[in-house]
Amino acid sequence: MKHILLLAMLLLWGSASASEEMTVYELIESDEYFSKFEGSCPTEYISARDVEARNVVEYCKSNEQECFNKCKSKDPSYCYSLAKIYQSKGDDGVASSLFAASCIQGVVSGCTNRAAAMNQFEPERTDCYIETFKLTCARSDAWGCTMYGFIFATGEGAEVDVAKAKKYLELGCMNGVEDKACRSAKALSAILESQGKE
Known part of the structure; x- marks a missing residue:
């Protein structure tokens, strides 16, 4: 009898954990706080x-519900870290909403990430994501500068302008050459040079 009771408790605990995880997902999708970002730039x-987000990704991996609540309580570090977690899971829709929440709470990189998702999923909204990259670059977000340089390098949403592309791609290295934004900027610059666009 004890074994049956223990098994039932384990099954219940497992089902509660799955339910809790699903609840976090559903809350992000349906909560009014997050739904207000839909369709907005x-x-x-x-x-x-400007708020620098603390990295609480490892904590949030095993405490998603709590991190979600802290995000809703306007602690942008939890919004941003949860967004990174969902981005790594391939759930870009949820990640985009969380990046938007971190953006409104002061994490400039959250705005860049939200605009990057719009560039991918709503490519017709060029004015929005181009203006966002321009703004976040001006606010010293390295990825904002790299993405803004990308626009001018590729002509996706604006005319190709190699001089502007190089200018903003260089700014993408403001945090040093090891930063991912800089590595992407340098790779794109190398492509431009290989095509004779110097």
Whole structure:
């Protein structure tokens, strides 16, 4: 009898954990706080303050519900870290909403990530993501500069302008050559040079 009771408790615990994880997912999808970002551009809600997000990804991997609640309580580090987790899971829709939440709470990189998702899933909204990259680059976000340089390098949403592309791709290295934004910027610069676009 004890074994049956233990088995039932384990099954119940496993089902509660799965349910809790699904609840976090459903809350992100349906909660009014997050749904307000749908169809809106980061330039409409980017915060005037700059907040550096703490990396709480490892904590949030095993405490998603708590991190979700802290995000809703306006702690942008939890929004941004949860967004990174969902991005790594391939759930870009949920990640995009969480990046938007971190953006409105002051994490400039969250705005860049939200715009990058729009570039991927809503390519017709060129004015929005181009203006966002321009704004986040001006606010010293390295990825914002790399993405803005990418626009001018490829002509995706704007005319090709190699001089502007190089200018903003160089700014993408503001955090050093080992930064991912810089590595991407340098790779794109190398492609431009190989095509004789110097």
